[in-house]
Amino acid sequence: MGAGKTTVGKLLARRLYRDFIDIDEEIEKAFGLPIPEIFSVHGEKAFRDKERELIEYHGSQPLLVISVGGGAFLREENRNHCLANCTVLYFDISWDSWKERIHVLTETRPLLKDKTLQEMEQLFRERQSIYAANHSEFQVDDFEALEAAEYLADSLKLSWDIHAPQA
Numbered sequence: 001m002g003a004g005k006t007t008v009g010k011l012l013a014r015r016l017y018r019d020f021i022d023i024d025e026e027i028e029k030a031f032g033l034p035i036p037e038i039f040s041v042h043g044e045k046a047f048r049d050k051e052r053e054l055i056e057y058h059g060s061q062p063l064l065v066i067s068v069g070g071g072a073f074l075r076e077e078n079r080n081h082c083l084a085n086c087t088v089l090y091f092d093i094s095w096d097s098w099k100e101r102i103h104v105l106t107e108t109r110p111l112l113k114d115k116t117l118q119e120m121e122q123l124f125r126e127r128q129s130i131y132a133a134n135h136s137e138f139q140v141d142d143f144e145a146l147e148a149a150e151y152l153a154d155s156l157k158l159s160w161d162i163h164a165p166q167a
């Protein structure tokens, strides 16, 4: 959560000439409400069910850059679907860097609401293992968003050049 998937994903899509889909934004459109209100009015389960449905749909479309929400991989079906149909990039951020971002995250991320710093650290650390379900890890700490997008675009292009089927 808050590692930069939406910010960098949007920039990366532009560099790869791909359309960009942000699953959180699609969920908000589906409910016609911002995320904190979806959680308070409909509950987290309704949010997660819609997230599941939209990941299944968009994650099956070709040639997209998709940003999922920070909790999407808590569900095994989401992990399996993305791993089977997409190239999954994990944005790894250290606790020290993440701590600096808390102030911009708390208003819009209901799971951080009313949590102490210690409780946030616990949530941050207990989630690390689920993010091991990926195809490639990217350490975001030392990159500005634009640099991160450029680095990822170059890496993906290089990997496509190396692995492209021979004509």
Ligand SMILES: Nc1ncnc2c1ncn2[C@@H]1O[C@H](COP(=O)(O)OP(=O)(O)OP(=O)(O)O)[C@@H](O)[C@H]1O
Pocket (backbone or CB within 6 Å): 001, 002, 003, 004, 005, 006, 007, 008, 024, 067, 068, 069, 070, 071, 101, 104, 109, 140, 143, 144, 145, 146, 148
């Ligand atoms: N590389 C970066 N360096 C500094 N700040 C960044 C960077 N990437 C994103 N940010 C800032 O961090 C905040 C969270 O970024 P963003 O919303 O892209 O995260 P996210 O991974 O999509 O989060 P979520 O999992 O909640 O969807 C934003 O305020 C954004 O401007």
Ligand SMILES: O=C(O)C1=C[C@@H](O)[C@@H](O)[C@H](O)C1
Pocket (backbone or CB within 6 Å): 001, 024, 035, 068, 069, 070, 071, 072, 108, 109, 110, 111
């Ligand atoms: O990490 C999470 O569980 C979440 C992250 C956000 O992207 C949103 O999907 C929502 O606030 C939940």
Ligand SMILES: [Mg+2]
Pocket (backbone or CB within 6 Å): 005, 006, 007, 022, 024, 067, 068, 069, 070
């Ligand atoms: Mg996001």
